[in-house]
Amino acid sequence: MKEPWFKDSVVYQVYPRSFRDSDGDGIGDLRGITAKLDYLKALGVDVVWLSPVYQSPNDDNGYDISDYRAIMGEFGTMADFDALLDALHARGLKLVMDLVVNHSSDEHPWFVEACKSKDSPYRDYYIWRAPREGAEPNNWASAFGGPAWTLHEPTGEYYLHLFSKKQPDLNWENPQLRQEVYALMRFWLDKGVDGFRMDVINMISKAPGLPDAPVTAPQRRWQVPGPLVFHGPRLGEFLCEMKHEVLSRYDLITVGEAPCATPEHGIQLTHEEDGFLNMLFQFEHVDLDTDPALGLGKWGLKGLDLLDLKATMSRWQRELHGRGWNSLYLSNHDQPRPVSRFGDDGRWRVESAKMLGTFLHLLQGTPYIYQGEELGMTNVRFDSIAEYRDIETLNLWREAVHERGMDPAQVMAAIHAKSRDNARTPMQWDDGPNAGFSSGTPWIGVNPNYREINAQRALADPGSVFHHYRRLIELRRTLPVVVHGRYELLLPEHPEIYAYTRTLGAERLLVICNFGSGTPRCELPEDFSFDRPELLIANYPVDEGSDIRSFTLRPYEARAYRL
Known part of the structure; x- marks a missing residue:
């Protein structure tokens, strides 16, 4: 049986508002995306995921939709969308749209x-x-x-409204509402769209009776509803109906955003025979640098413990193998830049960005690249809250500083680390005005480091993060073990080194990543046997004849071998 095409694919997420502005109004648009498709083709990706471009009052940057069948005027027209879709398909690229149906705009x-x-x-x-x-x-x-x-x-x-007050939750208990959703899905699929990323899809079924949430933060009046709104009792029923009515009738890719999902949920929802979606975006690994004890939600900062990351990623790799499918990501429009978060965005920026890409792309699952990740773009550190645009960030400032009297410097440190605007600064195309994003004034400030970090410079440099990502994508194309191999963790207790193997029949990969700026010694287990290791990719020069059973890793070094 032929494997589904989404397993071999690499997805690139475009945040339209910040990707490329074609008309000088400071806002990215559909024609700007179309103009840069050859760049994405050169990178080697297969699928473009487009964050919402529907008509919206823009309270939450397009995730508050007032017309599911219209294009927001700032992004262009339906004719511009059709031209983009045709241009993608002409290059052999597929298009995934955002499906935002847990809530609508209050102006719908x-x-x-x-x-x-x-x-x-x-x-x-x-x-x-x-x-x-x-x-x-x-x-x-x-x-x-x-x-x-x-x-x-x-x-x-x-x-x-589980999000902004301008985002009222839809009532999925109403069968007529569900039919409206299926109709709008068919509208886009009949246009030729190739799939959906489903925003907070595991929140469409709430706990019966909507009871009070347990008090987990006594100092706060309002409590996080958690399990009362995630994976509710009718979620499977609703998704089964969606699959019957829509998804099973098209050849498409589906990924569900699923906060608080466990591997058990992953198997239930993505099982090839009994599931409903192709894969999930789970959040366990991107919650590891949050300290819930601080009572600040995601804004409570703590350092990443590599052992926690190993345990989380390994659990998802092992438990979904042969029973579901993983999505692989370190960044998106809601997450800070991975090189600033999990690597080093200073001295070791290039090395750590390449290491993180190597670590992620050689795991089992479908990799997702967020715009600029392939350049090693970093978090931004705006000096003033007035420079931020994200509703979540602005609400945090108001609540923490003005209502709770917290130290503004402490709150700003959290914003610098975790604000969604870190991912939303304009794409850095070149070292010209506004990083080549717009001839006008950008809707949000450009990261000042664009003169050093930009696509023009990366394309010209064979040693850039961009070309490293391109080679990782080529490995997925040419080596079935990258897509289908079984995962096994090595050195589980090592505090600095993340090492794992992928095995498919007689073929095996060995991936070794140093997650720090130190120089730890990698000592493979004595019973780990191999013959004639072939170096596939590395982020430092490596002597082909060097011993791989015992060697010293350089800061943020990554290597992958075929054994």
Whole structure:
């Protein structure tokens, strides 16, 4: 049986607002993306995932959709979208769209109609509750801070919004709402779109009765609802219906964003025979540098313990092997830059960016590259909160500094480390004005290091992060063991070295990565046998005849051998 095409693929995520501006208004657009497709083809990726370009008031940068069948004017027209899709397909590239159906915008016609009367046929498209003792229906917190409920005074009821108050949650218990969702999915698939990335899809089924969340942060009035909104009792039923109505009728790729997912959820949702989606975005590995005890959610900073990363990644690799499929990522539009987060964005920027790419791309699963990752782009450190645009970041500042009286310097340090705007500064194309992103004033500031870190310079340098990523993608193309091989962790207790093997029949890969700036000695187990190691890729010059059973690694060194 032929393996599904998504297993061999590498996906590149484009954040349209920050990728390339074609008309000088400071906002990236569809024509700007089309103009840069040859760059993506040169990198070697197979699929482009486009963050939302639908009509939106832009409260949460497009994840609040007011018309699922229209293009936001800032990005262009439907004709521009069709031209982009045709240009992608002409180059053999596929297109994945964002599907945002846990919530809509409060400016969507459904919600506008729902607000007119409790008897509106659209009222039940959303989740409404009467006040409880004159206040919110429960103690749930919004992911963006504050309560997850807003009172609609004309009708005297609260509506649920697990994100911004301008993002009311859709009521998936309503079968008519579900049919509306399936219809809009078919609209884009019939246009020729090749799949969907499904935003917080594991939140569409909530706990029956919407009970209070356990009090885990006594100092805060609103509590994170956690398991009450993740993987609810009807999630499988809803996704099964979606698969029957839509997904099974097209040859497409599907990835579900699934906060708080476990490997068990991964198997349940992505099993080739009994599952519903091709893969999940799980969050365990990108939550490892957060300290929940600080009571700041993701903003509570702690250093990464490599043993934790090994345990988490190994569990997902082992448990999904042959039973599901992994998505592989270290960055996206919601995450800080990996070279700043898990590597060294100073002296060892190039080496650590290459190491992180090697580590990720040679695991089992479908790799995702976020725009600029292939250049080793770094976090930005804006001096003032006024320079930030992300609603989550701005809400944190207001709540932590103005309402809780926290030290502004401490809060700004967390923002520098974890703000979503780290990933949203403009793509750095060259060393000209605004990094070649726009001839106008960019909607958010350009990272000042663009003169050193940019695509033009990377393409001209054979030793760049870009060309290292290109070679990693070529290995996936040419070596079936990279795609299908079984994973095994080596040196599980080593605090600096992450080493693993991939095995398919008689073929085996050995991957060795130094996750620090030290020079640890790599000593392979005595019972680890191999013959004639062939170096496939490295981020330092390596003597072909050097001993690999015992050697000293250089800072952030990475090597991969075929044994």
